[in-house]
Amino acid sequence: MAHRQAQQRRPSIHDVASRAGVSAATVSKVMAGVTTVKPENAQRVFDAVELLGYRVDPLASDMRRAKRRIIGAIMPEFESEFFGQMVTQLESLAEQRGYTLVAASSRESEARETEILARMHDWRVAGVVLAPVRNEHGPAAAFMKANGMTGVLIDRVLSDDAFDTVSADSAAASAEVARELIGKGHRHILVVGLGEQAATVRARLDGFRSTALKLAPDVRIDVVLAETDVEPLRAQLRDYFGQGANGGERPTAVYSLFLKGTLVALSEFRRRGWHCPNDISLVGFDDAEWMQVTWPAIAAVVQPMRQIAGHAMEALFARIEGGEGPPIARLEPCKVLMRESVGSPGNGPHSGGGDRQ
Amino acid sequence: MAHRQAQQRRPSIHDVASRAGVSAATVSKVMAGVTTVKPENAQRVFDAVELLGYRVDPLASDMRRAKRRIIGAIMPEFESEFFGQMVTQLESLAEQRGYTLVAASSRESEARETEILARMHDWRVAGVVLAPVRNEHGPAAAFMKANGMTGVLIDRVLSDDAFDTVSADSAAASAEVARELIGKGHRHILVVGLGEQAATVRARLDGFRSTALKLAPDVRIDVVLAETDVEPLRAQLRDYFGQGANGGERPTAVYSLFLKGTLVALSEFRRRGWHCPNDISLVGFDDAEWMQVTWPAIAAVVQPMRQIAGHAMEALFARIEGGEGPPIARLEPCKVLMRESVGSPGNGPHSGGGDRQ
DNA sequence: GTGAAAGCGCTAACAT
DNA sequence: ATGTTAGCGCTTTCAC
Numbered sequence A, B: 001m002a003h004r005q006a007q008q009r010r011p012s013i014h015d016v017a018s019r020a021g022v023s024a025a026t027v028s029k030v031m032a033g034v035t036t037v038k039p040e041n042a043q044r045v046f047d048a049v050e051l052l053g054y055r056v057d058p059l060a061s062d063m064r065r066a067k068r069r070i071i072g073a074i075m076p077e078f079e080s081e082f083f084g085q086m087v088t089q090l091e092s093l094a095e096q097r098g099y100t101l102v103a104a105s106s107r108e109s110e111a112r113e114t115e116i117l118a119r120m121h122d123w124r125v126a127g128v129v130l131a132p133v134r135n136e137h138g139p140a141a142a143f144m145k146a147n148g149m150t151g152v153l154i155d156r157v158l159s160d161d162a163f164d165t166v167s168a169d170s171a172a173a174s175a176e177v178a179r180e181l182i183g184k185g186h187r188h189i190l191v192v193g194l195g196e197q198a199a200t201v202r203a204r205l206d207g208f209r210s211t212a213l214k215l216a217p218d219v220r221i222d223v224v225l226a227e228t229d230v231e232p233l234r235a236q237l238r239d240y241f242g243q244g245a246n247g248g249e250r251p252t253a254v255y256s257l258f259l260k261g262t263l264v265a266l267s268e269f270r271r272r273g274w275h276c277p278n279d280i281s282l283v284g285f286d287d288a289e290w291m292q293v294t295w296p297a298i299a300a301v302v303q304p305m306r307q308i309a310g311h312a313m314e315a316l317f318a319r320i321e322g323g324e325g326p327p328i329a330r331l332e333p334c335k336v337l338m339r340e341s342v343g344s345p346g347n348g349p350h351s352g353g354g355d356r357q
Numbered sequence C: 001g002t003g004a005a006a007g008c009g010c011t012a013a014c015a016t
Numbered sequence D: 001a002t003g004t005t006a007g008c009g010c011t012t013t014c015a016c
Helices: A013-020 A024-032 A039-052 A058-064 A081-096 A110-122 A139-146 A170-183 A198-215 A230-247 A259-272 A289-293 A305-320 B013-020 B024-032 B039-052 B058-064 B081-096 B110-122 B139-146 B170-183 B198-215 B230-247 B259-272 B289-293 B305-320
Strands: A070-075 A100-105 A127-130 A151-154 A164-168 A188-194 A220-226 A253-256 A281-285 A299-302 A329-332 A335-337 B070-075 B100-105 B127-130 B151-154 B164-168 B188-194 B220-226 B253-256 B281-285 B299-302 B329-332 B335-337
Touching: A013 A024, A013 A039, A024 A039, A058 B058, A070 A081, A070 A110, A081 A100, A081 A305, A081 B081, A081 B100, A100 A110, A100 B081, A100 B100, A110 A127, A110 A139, A127 A139, A127 A305, A151 A305, A164 A170, A164 A305, A170 A198, A170 A253, A170 A281, A170 A299, A170 A335, A188 A198, A188 A259, A198 A220, A220 A230, A230 A259, A253 A259, A259 A281, A259 B289, A289 B259, A305 A329, B013 B024, B013 B039, B024 B039, B070 B081, B070 B110, B081 B100, B081 B305, B100 B110, B110 B127, B110 B139, B127 B139, B127 B305, B151 B305, B164 B170, B164 B305, B170 B198, B170 B253, B170 B281, B170 B299, B170 B335, B188 B198, B188 B259, B198 B220, B220 B230, B230 B259, B253 B259, B259 B281, B305 B329
Parallel strands: A070 A100, A070 A127, A127 A151, A151 A164, A164 A329, A188 A220, A188 A253, A253 A281, A281 A299, B070 B100, B070 B127, B127 B151, B151 B164, B164 B329, B188 B220, B188 B253, B253 B281, B281 B299
Antiparallel strands: A299 A335, B299 B335
8 A cells, every 4th residue: 555546536527516516517617718607606616626626527528529629640750850849849739729639650651550540530539630651642541531530641742632731842942952052063963862752752853853954954963762771771872882983973962852861871971981061062851950060060951840730730720620622732941051061062171151050 | 511521420339239239238348358248149249340330439438447548658858769769669568558648748848747747637547657857856756646646757767755767777887888988098088967857867977987986096087067958068068178178188088978968079079170089089878870870980878768668668557557565666777889989099190189170 | 148227527408 | 697407438337
C-alpha cells in the first residue's frame, strides 16, 4: 500500500450538482458558459467546482456530442526537425480551438498509415491531418474517402480531387535555386533526387531543370536518383564522383532535393577534401539546425512549416464546421537561404550572403 | 453536397446484435474473445461484424471500463532525434499492449508541462510517461503525486521517492569518456555544460571529473556552464577560446555534455580553422545523424533510447496492473563511440589558429 | 450459454 | 431559469 496511490474517484457532474443544490443539467450549462443561468446559482456551481476540484471529462462529453473534439495527425516520422516542428505546431493550433491532437507515426509505411487511419476512424476523430508516406494517391487517402472522413493532406502532395492539400511550393523554390546557381555561373550541376514520392520530388526536379535550361541552354544537369537509406545513397554518390573525377569533369554545384541527400553529399565532399564553396557549391532542399551552425553554413530551401501547419488547420476546421466547395490546393512559398556553401565556380574564396544565426 | 462526404453513421454493437440475432451482450463477449459463447452464435456474430464492417468504439468501451486504455507521454520537445525516436518507440510499445499513446510537447516549459498533465488527468489516462523539462522535483511530478496518477519519469531524472525512473547512466558514460581522453594523453580539457537541469548534467560533469582526476591528478579541466540557446552559448565559447588563444594555452579536447553544445563547439572550431582531431578533439554527449555523416565523424555518447523506452513502459504497465513496492530507479548504460574527431594531442599540424580553412 | 438491466459521465430536448 | 428524461456505445453483473 505504501507506494501505491489510491486512485480516488474523481468528482462527477452529479457530485457538483448536489453540492451546489442544482441539477446536473444546470452544472453542464454553467460549465459550457451558457448565460441563461441565474447568477446566484452559477456562483454556487463555481464554488462547488472549486471546492471539489471538478473538471469535465472530455471523453464523456464527446461521447454525447455529435463530433468528438479530437484531431488526428499522421506523420511519416517523428525523428526529423521538420515533422517534429510540424507536430508541435499542429498540436498548438488544435489546442487553441479546444481540440486534442493525437499524433501517430506511420514510420514511412503505407500499410501502417492505413492501420492508424482506421484506428483514428474508430476514435471518431473530427478530422485528420495526413502527411502521406508517398503521395495523395495512396491507400490512406482512399480509405478516408471511402469512409467519409474529414481531412487535409499535407507535405508530399500536390493536389487532390477529394481533399484540401497544403504543401511547400517545391517547383518555385527549385526555380529560384536554379536562378541563383546559373546566375553565379554554374554550368554543370548535379541534382540528387529521390526515387520514390514521385510527384513532389518530380516538381522540384522539373522546376529546377526548366528554369536552368531557360536561363542557360548549354547547362549540363546530371541527375542521381537515390534511395532513401544513407548507405546505398552514399555508394551512389561515390560512384558518380568517382567517374566524374576520372573523366576530369565534375559538377561545380550540387542541388540535393532532400535532406539526407544533402548530408551525404557534404560528407562525400569532406571525404574527398573538397571545400565549399571553393571546390564545389552545395544547396539542399530542406533546412536543419546543423546546416546553419556548421562551417561553412549550408545553403538551403526552407519550407514554410508554420504556414503549412496554419493553413492545413484552417482548411480542416472549415470542413469540420461544414464548409463545402471543391477542394483547394495550397502551395506555400519557400525561402531560399543562400549561405556560405554557395559561390561561383573556380572563383577562390567567396563569401555568400547567408545568414548565420 | 458534391464535395462533402456524408458522415454515414457507423454500425453500433446493437446493429451487429440484431443482424446476428443475438443480444448486444453476446456480441460484446465475442469481441472480447470470451470462449463461453456457443461457436455457432460466435460465427453469426463474426459474419455480421464482417458484413457491417463493425469495429468497437474504443472511447465508448473505455467509458464503461474502470481504466482507460490510453497512455500519455509528455516530452520536452519533438524536434530532436532523441525525443522523436522516443515517442515513436513508446507509441509502438503502447500499441503492442492495446493502448493508444497520446503524446504532447511541453516545449521546455514547466508551466505547460503541468497543464498538459492536468489535461491528461482529465482524460483519465491509465498512466503517463513524463520526460520532465528540468528534473524529477518539478511541479509536474508533484501534480501526479497529489492526484494519485500512475507514471514513470524518464531522461532528465535520477531517482524519485514516488515514481519509477529510467534514464541513461550519464555518470558512467562520462567516466568512460574521461578514460578515453586521459588515455590518449589529453591533460587540458574543456567541458561544456548546461546551467539548468541540475542533477543529470551534474552527474555527467562529476562522473567525468572524478575519473579524470583519478587517472591524471595533474589534468586541467575548464568548465563553461552554458545557456540552452544557441546564440549566448556561441558567445560564451568564443570568449573562452579568445582568452585561451591570447594566453597561448588552449585545451586539446572538448567534451560537450549536451547536443547543442557539440554543434556550437564544432562550429566554433571551423570558424577558427581548427581541425578535428589534429588541432583539437571533440566528444559530445548525445548522438545525431549528422554527427556520423559529417567528416570527420564526431565522437559521441549514445543514449540507449530503446532500453529507456522499453524499461519505462515495462515499469509503467507493472504499476498499471497493480504492481506495488518501492519505486525503482534504472540507469541504462550508454555506448561511447570514439569516432574520428578524437585523437592524441600535439599529434598533427597544430596551427596557431585564427585563419579559416 | 445468453440476455435484460444498469450504468460510465456527460449533454440536449423538452417540459415546466 | 431549471429540472426531467433520454440517450451516446459500450461492458458487466446477475438472473435465467
